Amino acid sequence: MRQYQVVDAALQATERRTALWRASATAEDRDALADTIDRMLPPLAEHLDSEEKRVLSLIDRYLTADEWAEVGNKGLGDVPRAKIPVLFGMMLRDASDDHRALFKEAVTPPVFAVMSRVGPIVLKRYQRKVFAAR
Known part of the structure; x- marks a missing residue:
């Protein structure tokens, strides 16, 4: 459950940064968005790796x-x-x-x-x- 909370918070931060960048189109907001995305990647990768190990094996077995x-x-x-x-x-x-x-x-x-x-x-x-x- 913790993974979902971390990923959700990172996605929300990315959405906020994206809105700021779209409104301003400045290099500063672009770089801040890129940093936010870079920080999101490790928890997202951890979550996806976990899902791949747990969920895909169930999909292969039951669907x-x-x-x-x-x-x-x-x-x-x-x-x-x-x-x-x-x-x-x-x-x-x-x-x-x-x-x-x-x-x-x-x-x-x-x-x-x-x-x-x-x-x-x-x-x-x-x-x-x-x-x-x-």
Whole structure:
């Protein structure tokens, strides 16, 4: 439970800093936002590592591929269409061979064929844009 509180506080701080930076667009607010995000990363990584060890093993054991695909499809419904290639790139970048195979199974073949090629390219472009601002 403590992990959730720490991550939630870090996300709220990031949202506040983002609003300040958007309003001012100053280098000072940009750098403060970047520092806030940098401080958020260790607790977030700890939480995600913990979830991956505990939750993904349960998903692998108790959900069918179709049920897991349904979860993913519901999540994709909230992602703006223009961001989907970036998301695909992120998901594929660090995926193990097993997770990549599950992902491929959950997505229609034409979509996977296109996104597995386009996603990494769009992700690199997005990363250059984001990190060039620092």
